[in-house]
Amino acid sequence: MSHIKNRLFICSLLVTSSLMxxxxxxxxxxxxxxLNTEIQTKAQIGTRSNAKDYLESNAPVDVITLRQIQSSGVTQLTDLLKYYIAGFSTERSSISDGMDHIVNYSLRGMKADQILVLVNGKRYHPSALVSTSSGSSFVDLNSIPLIAINRIEVLRDGAAAQYGSDAIAGVINIILKSNDANMLSVSTGIRKEGDGQNTQANGFVSIPLEYDGFFNIALMAKKENATNRAGLDRRIATPAVTTHFGLPDAKNLALVLNSEMVSQENTIFYSNLIFNYKESEASTFYRTPDSSRAIYPNGFLPMLKDTILDYSLTLGAKGRFEEGTTWDISNVYGYNSSDFSLRDSMNYDLNASSPTSFDNGTLAILQNTTNLNLKKVINAIVLSGGLEYRHEEYTIDSGDSASYYGTGSQGFPGYEPSNEVRASRDSYALYLDTLYNVTTDFSTDLALRYENFSDFGDTANYKIAVKYNLTPKLLLRATTSTGFRAPSISQSSYSYTSSAVSGGTLSKKGIFQPSHPASKAMGASDLKPEKSTHYSLGMVFQPNKxxxxxxxxxxxxVKDRILLSEKQNTTTAISSQYGISTIQYFKNIADIENYGIDIKYNQKYTFQNQSQLDSTLWFNYSQSKVLNPEALSATLIQDLEDRLPKEYIKLLNVYHVSDVTIGVNFNYYGSYKMSVGDIPTTFNPELTTDLDMKYAYTKDLSVSLGGFNIFDAMPNKWVNSSLYRGYDGIMPYPNSGPIGFSGAYYYISMEYKF
Amino acid sequence: MKIIYFFLLLLIHTSLFAYENEDRVICALTSKVAKFTKNNNSKLNPYTITVLHNKFGTLFTDIFKNVTINGKDVKILYIEDIKNLQKTNILFVFTTHINELNQIFSSIKDKNILTISNMRGFAQRGGMVQIYSQNQKLKIKINLKKVNEEDIYIHSALLRIASIVQGDKR
Known part of the structure; x- marks a missing residue:
């Protein structure tokens, strides 16, 4: 003990001398x-005043810089955020219908639909897909290629009073490249098991325009092969691997155009187009042999394909009036659609006349946001405010008749005509943000936002943030705010039903709109917004530079969290009238408290040989607690409280010497719990290691070798036995753990700047 | 206890390089630019830097305290209107409206004053030295034509590491 005390004393002396x-x-x-000095990264997020050093923000902000993006070796945005942000977790589901084709994510224990995503400070549209497990629809972050991104700002605080709906867990602001170096890059990699080959090519060209304007073109093409970690299928006479359980096969093409044209009068006309086309195909469960079938009597594996079209077009202008007020007017049009199709399947009810390929229907969402923002600096006060109008549409188109006839196509019955919908809504917002620099060391920020939605009415929210520099090296900050998440238009409008034989008769089952009479008969009501209250308290200590x-x-x-109700058998008169036997619908169902802490330490070392080491140690603890357990089942409570790890630790290191850059990261994920039926499995804490070694052959040409999860960490298997989800089943691993279940990935990449 | 020990160990370090506040580096670069240029106003004593529409608080004053440029003490003047401009070596202009910018250029024409700004497009619009940031580093653009027109000498060392903007697009 005295030995430890002595060490502590010596350390304290050294630290004190260092600080002095x-x-x-x-x-x-x-x-x-x-000119070689690295300047502090500025962040625009968290306040509507000018961008400021992120360490001096009045709310916790993190910035992932271009250099970090380029030295990470990752090829998609969700992986990048997981790589650098402790508490940001991703889930890759398998055999989960549409969710196989999009990466789900969470921040500080809160779900993806509680995170607002902005591109260049403007709201980005969500995906049309609806997660039937988490009940949310969220932004497909990977629709934005990394090659087009300059930096990413992550606000870990509620900000609905500043940006509107969804900013509950935080806000991710993606800043596209402006005047950056032209480059080409290619990368390819493979899983340790020999599958999951991934090849990607990127190009970026920036054309300078007058008055520091620019026109940028970024292109990305990617091909990912599937992985398979399925267990033996014991439903067949000689157990064998029959199903694909892993990452899907995917092809992806993305184009980003981004420009700013500056007029003689100094008005900036800006625009960007983000276009993404993706074809992704994943397995459903294998259908075992059955001699009564005219097609596939020896069994078959239906393959579900999702063709995703995603684009966003932003047009805007900004400038400054002569008396000093700056203005910014913009319109952002975003669209996402998921078109489902099946191959190698059949419809049992059509038997010999069944097709083997099906069009299973299309989901689409449109979001158009028009915004006017004004800002004026009056002495120590930065006053900004604005107006926003948003229009949203959600559509479901049914599949071909064979896909939903009778029990529908095997693997994924098509959307039925009764699921078809054309829903729309509008919202108007008025907001005001006042930053008052009371003294050079003390500032306050007050934000107010009023918003009116055509479907559920209005909501008003506030945010108060204070920042105090106790000493030049120690900053204290605190925020309190209210927020909301409007029920997504997909949650209000989505339905997906199919028919099944129940008690000898064909009856309908599935997800129904909350407004459906059968849902109402079961207690559903119109969805209302989730309401949130936020408190944060923090400090930034910069002992030196x-x-x-x-x-x-x-x-x-969070009050009135919207989730999908559990499956309920129904025998009401209305259900009988519609021929419904099992029903689910979206519902304001849970009150949840999330709390925790982030501790992040950055350190930059320079050694005698002029080599440098950048290290970050980041600990995140996030705990979710259901406040109304009486209203929820034990399974749902467990899913809300224990499905995600509570502890995340990251030790990120980048060592740079001469022409070589080496990145070594250690990632720790705490344990988490999931259940199959009533049997819970606690999944052990997991430690993964990432490595990236980059050699700059010339100033413009570099080659990288590396890997993620290089020691091939895998989650433990389920504790229960099951034909499907069990340690001895087709899906032996959890479908959505933080490290996935595809194992180690190794890559090589080359980058050329010109 | 072990965690505290670990964090204390992390706090021990020595280093020459650092992440710097952008505003501070802009002020420091202004001093370097001053040292690498000469104009007829060089006889002015003390060396004078006038800041128009200051947005850096007391940073210019703090940074240039006890600093000499070309052997002279440095005086920082802050003005909000170009009409109040006195004799100066350098005019540092913060972002302003284009009409005022044109007015500034007109009023200092042939006065042999070096203009510096962090305003976007400044060099191309008729300013002389523009300081801008790109990927966490600051860079310099020089409108050589304008500098020559005002008969200001810039050392080749500065020209070597700056981007040269040709012409004046006003």
Whole structure:
């Protein structure tokens, strides 16, 4: 014990002396050194005043820089956020219908639909897909290719009073590249098991325009092969692997155009187009042999394909009036559709006349946002405000008749004509944001936002943030706010039903709109917004320019969280009238409290040989607690409280010497729990290691070798036995753990700047 | 206890390089640019830097305290209107409306004043030295034509590491 005390004492002395050291004067540096000095990253998010150093923000903000993006080796946005942000978790589902084709994610224990996504500060549209497990529809982050991105700002705080609906867990602001170096890159990789080959090519060209304007073109093409970690299928006489359980086969093409044209009068006309086309195909469950079938009597494996079309077009202009007020007017049109089709399947009820390929229907969402923002600096006050109008549409088109006839196509029955919908809604918002720099060390920010939705009415929210520089090296910050998440138009409008033989008769089952008479008969009501209350308290300590320590605690209370109700058998008169036997619908169902803490320590070392080491140690603890357990089943409570790890630790290191850059990351995920039926399985904590080694052959040409989860960590298997989800079943691993279940991935990549 | 020990160990370090506040580096670069240029106003003593529409608080004053440029003390003047401009070596202009920018250029024409700004498009619009950031580093653009027109000498060392903007697009 005394030994430890002595060590602590010596460390304390060294730390104190380090903190007392004077900074080297900038004026003593050479011109070259000044131009090589890395400046603090600025972030626009968290306040509507000017961008500021992210460490001086009044709410916790993290920035992933271009250099970090390029040195990570990752090829898609969700992986990048998981790579750098502790508490950001991703889920890759398998044999989960549409959710096989999009990466689900969460931040600080809260779900993807509680995270607002902005591109260049403007709201980005969600995916048309609806997760029937988490009950949410969210932005497909991977529709934005990394090659087009300059930096990513992550606000870990509620901000609905500033940005509107969905900003409950936080806000992700993706800043597209402006005047950046032209480049080409290719990368290819493979899983340790020899499958999951991934090949990607990227190109970026920036054309300078007058007055520092630009026109950028970014292109990405990617092909991913499937992985398969399925267990033996014991339903057949000689157990064998019959099903694909893993990542899907996918082809992806993305184009991003981004431009700013500056007029003689200094008005900036900006625009961007983000276009993404993806074809993704995944397995459903294998259908075992049956001699009564005219087609596939020896069994078959239906393959479900999702063709995703996603685009967003932003047009806007910004400038400054002569008296100093700045203005920004924009329109963002976003569209996403998922077109489902099946191959190698059949409809049992059509038997010999059944087709083997089906068109299973299309989901589509459209979002158009028009915004006017004004900002004026009056002495120590930065006053900004604006108006926003948003129009949303959601459509479901049914599949071909063979896909839903009778019990429908095997693997994924098509959307029926009764599921077809053309829903729309509008909303208007008025907001005001006032930043008051009371003194040079103390500032307050007050944001107010009123919003009116055509479907559920209005809501008003506020945010108060205060920041105080106790010393030049220690900043204290606190926020309190209210927020909301409007029921997504997909949650209000979505239905997916199919027919099944129940008690000898064909009856309908599935998800019905909350407004459906059968749902109403079971207690459904019109969806209302989720309401949230937020508190955060934190500090930033910068003992010197080489290090910073951020500690931020948070408490978020969400009332009326919208989730999919559990499956209920129904025998009401109305259900009988519609021939419905089993029903689910979206419902304001849960009150949840999320709380936790982030501790993040950045350190930059420079050694005698001029090599540098950047290290970040980040601990995140997030706990979710259901406040109305009496209203929920034990399974749902467990899903809400224990499905995600509570602890995340990241140790990120980048070592740079001469022409070589080496990145080594250690990621720790705490345990989590899921159930099959009533049997819970606790999945062990997991530790993964990522490695990226980059050699700059010339100033413009570099080659990287690396891997993610290089030691091939895998989650433990379910504890229960089952033909399907069990340690001895087709799906031996959890469908959605934080490290997936495809194992180690190794890659090589090359980058050329010109 | 072990965690505390670990964090304390992490806090121990020595380093020459650092992440710097952008505003501070802009001020420091202004001083370097001053040292690498000469104009007829060089006889002005103390060396004078005038800041129009200051947005850096007291940073210019703090940074240039006890600093000399070309052997002279440095005086920082803050103005909100170009009409109040006195004799100066450097005019640092913060972002302003295009009409005022044109007015500024007109009023300092042939006065042999070096203009510096972090305003977008400044060099192309008729300013002389533009400081801008790109991927966490600051860079310099120089409108050489304008500099020559005002008979200001810029050292080749500065020209070597700056981007040269040709012409004046006003």
């Amino acid at each position: 050291a004077e900074d080297v004067s900038l004026l003593d540096e050479s011109l070259e050194n000044l 080489q290090s910073s320590l951020m500690v931020d605690s948070f408490l978020v209370k």
